[in-house]
Amino acid sequence: MPMNHRPFGRLALAIVLVSVLFAPATVAGTVDPQPTPAAYYGELTAAEEPIPAGVTVTAEIDGEVRGELVTTEADRFGGAGAFEPKLQVDGESGDAGAVVRFYVDGVEAAETVQWQSSDVRSVDLSVADPWESADGGGGGGFAPGTGGGGVPGGDTPSDVNGSDENSTDDTPATVDVRPDPTEPGVTDVAVTGGRAGETVSMNLGTDEDAEFSMTGLTLVPAVDGDFTLRISTSPTLPDETPALADEGVIEYVTVDHSISDANLEEVTFSFTIGTDVVADRGVDPDAIALYRYHDDRWTELPTSHVDTVNGRHVFDSDSPGLSVFAVALRGATADSSHTDETSDAGDDSDSSDERVADTDDAAGSAFDRPVLLLVVVVVAIVVIVGFRYGRSARR
CATH class of the missing domain: 2.60.220 (Chondroitinase Ac; Chain A, domain 3)
Structure with missing residues (x-):
């Protein structure tokens, strides 16, 4: 009596398809995703007065610029609405809790926040000196003679992240x-x-x-x-x-x-x-x-x-x-x-290389375990099917 090999062939094909579909998911699960940026918006004031539109609000972590936004409205940067722009601040692995410092056209604001991945919040920023141009109009920077500061605690604040070329005071x-x-x-x-x-x-x-x-x-x-x-x-x-x-x-x-x-x-x-x-x-x-x-x-x-x-x-x-x-x-x-x-x-540099190596080893281990499990399952299914096929053949 001729044997019908089609059921066994269909089962083997199903096993192969399941293996192909499962393997990419296993690999993808080992990738360490980049942290989701934080986003901030809020009011802008200088000496408790609104700051005109057109200034650049910058965010830094450990002295590194992580995001900036040019304002389009007076006295605010970004907005709370889902489709309104926000100051997006990128983070890296290990940045959770890091201090975010804000600058308005290079002048440091008094407020800071702690960076958290996916954090969206309102942060009202303020600097200490009046914001006016040299001709007395609004916008364009701090008034001459104020030093361009905004760091709390000083009587004559100045921009701590840039030197004052005109200063001659010893x-x-x-x-x-x-x-x-x-x-x-x-x-x-x-x-x-x-x-x-x-x-x-x-x-x-x-x-x-x-x-x-x-x-x-x-x-x-x-x-x-x-x-x-x-x-x-x-x-x-x-x-x-x-x-x-x-x-x-x-x-x-x-x-x-x-x-x-x-x-x-x-x-x-x-x-x-x-x-x-x-x-x-x-x-x-x-x-x-x-x-x-x-x-x-x-x-x-x-x-x-x-x-x-x-x-x-x-x-x-x-x-x-x-x-x-x-x-x-x-x-x-x-x-x-x-x-x-x-x-x-x-x-x-050596420590950085070691961290990369450790990360690669961890990723390899996370990849090897699921693949090994998949191989064991496939082999077990083949053995069981082969056993049943052999019994049918003997009958």
């Missing part, structure tokens, strides 16, 4: 340090009249009773202008920041800054730690270092134990910029989901 910068009475561990600093290449020293004082005390910060700006800092110290990990896996962290320091890292030539931290704190940990003071979290990784910074005064160890540490910092034992390691933090700043 007066040293004025530094106003004000601890926030409502938030322990938070200090606001306003620098007025900063000059390119000239050191700006900030004496933050010492809390003799605290385990850790941030005593000073020294900056050398690369441009003329005013800027503000908000320095926060806490033993608690800041939001959206991965912890050091080691338990040797003594303190976290966060520095929010209106001046970009690109406009800083030098940054030096000074801090003290109680001798009893170091002794309780059973380590030498030379075993303590400052770490910086930047570009999705912790990096150990050059740190020196310079003295011991009045029962406190004194330290200095140099940094290439401002962000989130941790005071911890040397050799501390980052959270397991992040790269090694102990390499020097000069090893960024």
